[in-house]
Amino acid sequence: MAFKTPPLAALLLTLLTTLTPALALKRSAGCGTTPKLITTASTTIPLNITANAKARDFFVRLPENYNRDQPHRLVLTLHALSGTAEQVIAGTGGYIPWYGLPPLAAATAANDTSANTIFVAPNGLNNGWANQGGEDVTFLRAVVAAVEADLCVDADRRFATGFSYGGAMSYALACALGGEIRAVAALSGNPQISGCAGGSGAVAYYGQHGVGDTVLPITGGREMRDRFLRNNGCAKVDAKDVAEPVSGSGKRVKTVFAGCKEDKPVVWVAFDGPHTPTPKDAGAAESWVPGETWEFFKQFK
Ligand SMILES: *[C@@H]1O[C@H](CO)[C@@H](O)[C@H](O)[C@H]1NC(C)=O
Ligand SMILES: *[C@@H]1O[C@H](CO)[C@@H](O)[C@H](O)[C@H]1NC(C)=O
Numbered sequence: 018m019a020f021k022t023p024p025l026a027a028l029l030l031t032l033l034t035t036l037t038p039a040l041a042l043k044r045s046a047g048c049g050t051t052p053k054l055i056t057t058a059s060t061t062i063p064l065n066i067t068a069n070a071k072a073r074d075f076f077v078r079l080p081e082n083y084n085r086d087q088p089h090r091l092v093l094t095l096h097a098l099s100g101t102a103e104q105v106i107a108g109t110g111g112y113i114p115w116y117g118l119p120p121l122a123a124a125t126a127a128n129d130t131s132a133n134t135i136f137v138a139p140n141g142l143n144n145g146w147a148n149q150g151g152e153d154v155t156f157l158r159a160v161v162a163a164v165e166a167d168l169c170v171d172a173d174r175r176f177a178t179g180f181s182y183g184g185a186m187s188y189a190l191a192c193a194l195g196g197e198i199r200a201v202a203a204l205s206g207n208p209q210i211s212g213c214a215g216g217s218g219a220v221a222y223y224g225q226h227g228v229g230d231t232v233l234p235i236t237g238g239r240e241m242r243d244r245f246l247r248n249n250g251c252a253k254v255d256a257k258d259v260a261e262p263v264s265g266s267g268k269r270v271k272t273v274f275a276g277c278k279e280d281k282p283v284v285w286v287a288f289d290g291p292h293t294p295t296p297k298d299a300g301a302a303e304s305w306v307p308g309e310t311w312e313f314f315k316q317f318k
Contacts, residue, residue, distance in 0.1 A: 137160060
């Protein structure tokens, strides 16, 4: 029995070709397969799942040019208290459809196919995200697993966003999932209502909050942000040195924090406004929120 030692160059080449794709993308099990569950009708016909012995449902939006061989981004869009996934999808009840993100993702994808994005709108229990005993984290984990088993997703580019209770749940996901989620955008959320089990992992974090919010006051928004400033190793900053607009100024102030670990940025937008998912600049017809959220998510290659 004689083993032939391969020449070093050939060995290196083999190592490189096997390592390079793995470093760039974490391809989900659904890559290369024909979807069995999710279709273009999944924006109107809910997908059903059981989590913690409770029947739950969610909807999925495929990009127009879904390609089963290409790992897609995955974005969870979470409704607010008393809201539904159906409203998030339709853009009723105060929402912009899917938080306004699909057209922005499609525009980026026109030049960069890695920006192609699958959107998921799940329904909370009792139209909220109380996350009792972590049951909503369990549910959303199961949703992600079901989508990734059926579709081609880059498991290194999972994101979540939501307003109010949906912002609180995005924060709870960042707390609980750590490295399993790349970034979250919490719009006018709160650190208590969905909780923060775990809570020590570094996750790229975008937060925004109205200085005039009387439903979930901005103090909660600052508290969520400050957790990820610590977790992400950002430079220490005194809360009073983080600029916020004066009530009545019609302004918003964006802070990109310095010194955070690579790939773990923290961004904060304080705006002069109330508890709303769609604040606008004075005189503007459209909200700046989709643009800020997508700019934050887009950077993760
Ligand atoms: C999920 O359940 C609902 C309600 O029973 C049903 O209308 C729908 O068709 C189910 N979805 C799938 C994909 O079977
Ligand atoms: C796409 O790329 C072209 C050519 O490089 C450029 O002119 C165009 O502005 C880009 N579009 C977007 C949306 O980035």
